[in-house]
Amino acid sequence: MKSLRFAPAALSAVVLLVLTSLMLGIRMESEGTSLIVTSADSETLALIAAGALVVFLFQLFRSGIDNSLSGVKSVIPSVSPDKLLSMTKGKSTRTTLICFAVAALMIWPFMVSRGAVDLATLALIYVMLGLGLNIVVGLAGLLDLGYVGFYAVGAYSYALLNQYFGLDFWSSLVMGGMLAAFFGFILGFPVLRLRGDYLAIVTLGFGEIIRILLNNWTALTGGPNGISQIPKPTLFGLEFGRRAKEEGNVPFHEYFGIAYSSEYKVIFLYILAVLLVILTLFVINRLLRMPIGRAWEALREDDIACRSLGLNPTAIKLSAFTIGAGFAGFAGTFFAARQGFISPESFTFIESAIILAIVVLGGMGSQLGVILAAVIMTVLPEFAREFQEYRMLMFGLMMVCMMVWRPEGLLPMKRPHIKTKKTRSEPDDEVTATPVAGGA
Amino acid sequence: MSECLLEASDLTMRFGGLLAVDQMSLKIMPGEIVSMIGPNGAGKTTVFNCLTGFYKATSGNIRFKGQSIEGLPGFKIARLGVIRTFQNVRLFKxxxxxxxxxxxxxxxxxxxxxxxxxxxxxxxxxxxxxxxxxxxxxxxxxxxxxxxxxxxxxxxxQQRRLEIARCMVTNPELLMLDEPAAGLNPNETAELDELISDLRRDHGVTVLLIEHDMKLVMDISDRIYVINQGRPLTSGTPDEVRNHPEVIKAYLGES
Incomplete structure (x- = not known):
């Protein structure tokens, strides 16, 4: 029978058997100086056998299962981004919608618990990181696996500038962004002639170098102990602690004559994060409509054509890399201020992977998608606390499901097109007059 | 010789053991329409790629308006005003x-x-x-x-025409078209013929053209270079080339 594929099914089962019995079925124990190989208990062996049977049966009836799954695929509801966009078509409705959304975001923290606001702030940091990486990966098409390195540069520049020079949050925010952008520029300069996988590997290495450097340069960065007591941001010089740390300063609650509450600080941080995200969104939206945004897209589509038109591919890639790194720097500075404590442990490769996952999950180049994905990626783990150990498993499963059902991301990109008014009607409505010369 | 717009001499391009272009020389005067013809695989596109900096020629000299441009990266040559199209259309789709x-x-x-x-x-x-x-x-x-x-x-x-328009908005001095009529029907080819002459007349561009459509080539070219197996075979006006025995031999085979 053709639909029951016996040989491949048996082969997969055997492969599974060999692999699992080596990895799970055999155990090495040290006794004195020698290693002794012992087989695992019978329960494990039974589980392995059961697993092999499942794989065998699945492969055997695979075509049938696939068919029934494809039925599921069409059943799964999907929000069409076109629909979402058409709802926000008119410019005035769009502005009103945005105003409402911002107002809701601002009022919301006063009505919920402190924990929720704190979590939302974290989500917003990831939104910022996701949007920044989206410039590099989604718009310019450069796979950057070391994005967390720039995040670390931002965080550490605030911590160190504050520790050594006493700079406050606001000036450090600018400095952190600029320093991270500078690092992006320096790194991008030599590596951007590489493409695709090679670029990914080099950036991966760069991210690790930054982390290891921070970990080992104990004299400057405190090594694995990190830097603590990083001051929180201030509102025009007003602090949010119970007592002012600096002499002569008045804390926020005293200045306004209200009772002290630790919630003010959390809400202030949250609102600050919202403002930073709005700023990021504004900048990216402008960039998309600027010549540089068009050049990124053109370069992603065809870099040979770009070169033939006199565009310097390296310079264009470099601009994307630098701007993306700058946003990571902003996010990093904010992160350091929010945590009050940073250590190299916060900037491991897994962070880069999560940020990249946010971009891919949301849909490359899509800003709304990235925001949605960042919220999902930070909020879901909180709800699924009990499944802590299975977090990575669920994460992987989610990715696989997404690749099957929505390979372009949750909300695929809809780029703003520049339109000319000279066209009389939408060409799709009329009969195409020119014959398609495909077969000629 | 400074009046030459583009001048290439002894251009040679070698890919490992394959000699793709051998001692090719070429001169283009301002305002001319020059064609390059030759059988498939003769090395026409390779010459294009060398001239526009997409390949680095193994040896030879290329001068644009008296300035040596060999070894410059493609985008810099493009900025000087040498803009090309591609055999398989390369638009930002x-x-x-x-x-x-x-x-x-x-x-x-x-x-x-x-x-x-x-x-x-x-x-x-x-x-x-x-x-x-x-x-x-x-x-x-x-x-x-x-x-x-x-x-x-x-x-x-339409894609073909858009690609030409995309070149023209950069105000090129030398427009290099790689088989612009490939895949076009006779009507469209006639339109293209008109468009190219129009570009020269009204916009002062010089055109270098690779083409297989002989009617188009003979119609608009001032001069024609014939290449066979990487080597220049002959050059001259359409009439000279048409009656050249070597050309007939290269195209139709030995009789």
Whole structure:
């Protein structure tokens, strides 16, 4: 029978058997100086056998299962981004919608618990990181696996500038962004002639170098102990602690004559994060409509054509890399201020992977998608606390499901097109007059 | 010799053991339409790639307006005004026709970051000018109706014309067309013929052309270079080339 594929099914089962019995079925124990190989208990062996049977049966009836799954695929509801966009078509409705959304975001923290606001702030940091990486990966098409390195540069520049020079949050925010952008520029300069996988590997290495450097340069960065007591941001010089740390300063609650509450600080941080995200969104939206945004897209589509038109591919890639790194720097500075404590442990490769996952999950180049994905990626783990150990498993499963059902991301990109008014009607409505010369 | 627009001498390109172009020399005067013809695999496109900096020639000299350009990266040669099209159309397929023409003007636009962020009057003006220029060229190649359509969704002939328009918005001095008539029907080829002569007459561009369509070549060329197996076979006016025994032999085989 053709639909029951016996040989491949048996082969997969055997492969599974060999692999699992080596990895799970055999155990090495040290006794004195020698290693002794012992087989695992019978329960494990039974589980392995059961697993092999499942794989065998699945492969055997695979075509049938696939068919029934494809039925599921069409059943799964999907929000069409076109629909979402058409709802926000008119410019005035769009502005009103945005105003409402911002107002809701601002009022919301006063009505919920402190924990929720704190979590939302974290989500917003990831939104910022996701949007920044989206410039590099989604718009310019450069796979950057070391994005967390720039995040670390931002965080550490605030911590160190504050520790050594006493700079406050606001000036450090600018400095952190600029320093991270500078690092992006320096790194991008030599590596951007590489493409695709090679670029990914080099950036991966760069991210690790930054982390290891921070970990080992104990004299400057405190090594694995990190830097603590990083001051929180201030509102025009007003602090949010119970007592002012600096002499002569008045804390926020005293200045306004209200009772002290630790919630003010959390809400202030949250609102600050919202403002930073709005700023990021504004900048990216402008960039998309600027010549540089068009050049990124053109370069992603065809870099040979770009070169033939006199565009310097390296310079264009470099601009994307630098701007993306700058946003990571902003996010990093904010992160350091929010945590009050940073250590190299916060900037491991897994962070880069999560940020990249946010971009891919949301849909490359899509800003709304990235925001949605960042919220999902930070909020879901909180709800699924009990499944802590299975977090990575669920994460992987989610990715696989997404690749099957929505390979372009949750909300695929809809780029703003520049339109000319000279066209009389939408060409799709009329009969195409020119014959398609495909077969000629 | 300074009046030459483009001059290549002893151009040789070797890929490992394969001699793709052998001692090719070529001269193009301002305002000329020059064609390169030859059987498939003769090395015409390789010559193009060497001239435009996409390949680095193994040896030889290339001068554009008296300035040596060999070894320069492709985008720098393009900035000097040597703009080419490709044998297999290379448009930015996901972008609209209009945007394709805007990308081509990138160099001339106001690309300042702050200017763009705050939409300064300067920035708006340069964008408006770019759009006006793009609209002019869309009109010229008959694509005004399709300005807002994604380039990848245009018919093949339209894509070809859009690619030429995309070159023209950069104000090139030398336009290099690699088989512009490939895949076009006779009507479209006739339109192309008119368009190319028009470009020279009204916009002062010099054209270097690779083409297999002999009618088009004989019709518009001032001079023709014939290449066979990487070697220059002969050159001359269409009439000289048409009656040259070697050319007939290369094309039709030995009789």
């Amino acid at each position: 996901g972008m609209t026709a209009l945007e394709n023409l805007l990308v081509a003007q990138h160099r001339k636009l106001n690309t300042g970051l702050l200017a763009g962020l705050f939409k300064t009057p300067d920035f708006r003006k340069s964008e408006a000018e770019a759009i006006a220029k793009a609209e002019f060229w869309l009109e010229k190649v008959g694509l005004t109706e399709f300005a807002n359509r994604e380039a990848g969704n245009l018919a093949y002939g």
